[in-house]
C-alpha cells in the first residue's frame with residue numbers, strides 16, 4: 001500500500017509549478033489521484049453516452065421505447081457504477097486523510113523557528129525571531145510583504161488577521177491557510193528549494209485584495225544569517 005502512495009507522491013507537477021516544500025509532492029499526489037480517478041470515469045461516461053446516442057439514433061421503422069428503469073437489467077446501469085463510485089470515494093478519503101493528518105494535524109515537534117504572519121488590508125506583516133531564535137524578543141525582525149526563511153529548516157507559523165478574513169497562500173509550498181480575526185492558527189512548513197517565490201492572499205478581503213501580494217525568500221544558511229545580521233534592530 002505504501003508503494004502505491006509513493007507513486008503519487010513524486011514531483012509530478014514540478015514542471016508546472018515548483019515543488020518547494022517537504023509536503024508539496026503529497027498535495028500534488030492527492031490532486032493527481034483525484035484527477036486520474038475522476039478522469040477515467042469521465043471518459044467512460046462520455047464514451048457510453050456517445051455510443052448510445054449513435055446506437056439508438058432514430059431509424060426509419062423503429063419506434064421509440066419508454067424505459068422506466070424498473071427492469072433489473074436496466075437498474076444495473078445505476079447500481080454497479082454507484083457501488084464503484086462509493087469504493088473510489090473510500091480510496092480518496094483514505095489517501096486524503098493521510099495527507100491531511102501529516103500537514104494539518106501533526107505538528108512537528110521542536111521546530112527550528114517560529115514565525116508570525118499577520119494579514120491585514122492589504123499587506124502581510126512577517127515577524128521573524130531574529131538571531132536568538134525566540135519570537136517576541138527585542139531582536140525580532142518585522143518586514144512587510146517579504147518573508148525570509150532558511151532552506152531545509154522546519155518552521156511553525158502563527159497566522160493572524162487584524163481586520164477581515166485573509167488566506168496565507170504560498171503556491172510552491174502548497175500552503176493555503178485561512179487567517180481569521182481573533183484567532184491564532186498554527187501550522188508548519190519546511191522549504192526544500194532556495195529562491196524567491198510568490199505569497200498571495202487567497203481570500204477576497206476587500207478592494208485591495210488583488211494587490212495583496214508578497215514574496216518569500218528561501219535562503220541558504222549563510223545568506224539567511226547575513227540577512228538576519230543586517231536587519232536586526234539596534235539594541236536600545
Ligand SMILES: [Cu+2]
Nearest residue numbers: 166201205212
Ligand atoms: Cu487578504
